[in-house]
Amino acid sequence: MADFLAEKRAEIDERLKELRPLHEEYLRLEQAKAALEGVGGPRRGPGRPRGAGGATRRRRRRRGGTRGDQALELIRQNPGVTVSELARMMSISPPNYLYRVVANLQSDGAVKKQGRGYVAA
Helix, strand or coil: CHHHHHHHHHHHHHHHHHHHHHHHHHHHHHHHHHHHCCCCCCCCCCCCCCCCCCCCCCCCCCCCCCHHHHHHHHHHHCCCECHHHHHHHHCCCCCHHHHHHHHHHHHHCCEEEECCEEEEC
8 A cells, every 4th residue: 555655646746747847837928918918908900990999988978958958957847757758848759769868867977767757866
């Protein structure tokens, strides 16, 4: 039994000697990869404009009275108003477009949902 254990320990020691250089190379490659993270950033595909590389896009704000501004003002004047009611007040038919406008206002933090309607935040 002692010979068997000694033999297995010797085999393990031999294998560890074989694997040590590979392990050291693995660690060096991990360090090199970490050093290169973020260098150059993601590549754009052909025909893609600069800035379209998956970064969070900001919505363009328009000048003057946009539908969002109009909806926000009506929500301030009528707390708890629903999108369908807003559409009737703004003479928008069908109200599908206005759901997106109100969702954008909600994601901007200008309004929040309360029950079935919306209130200004």
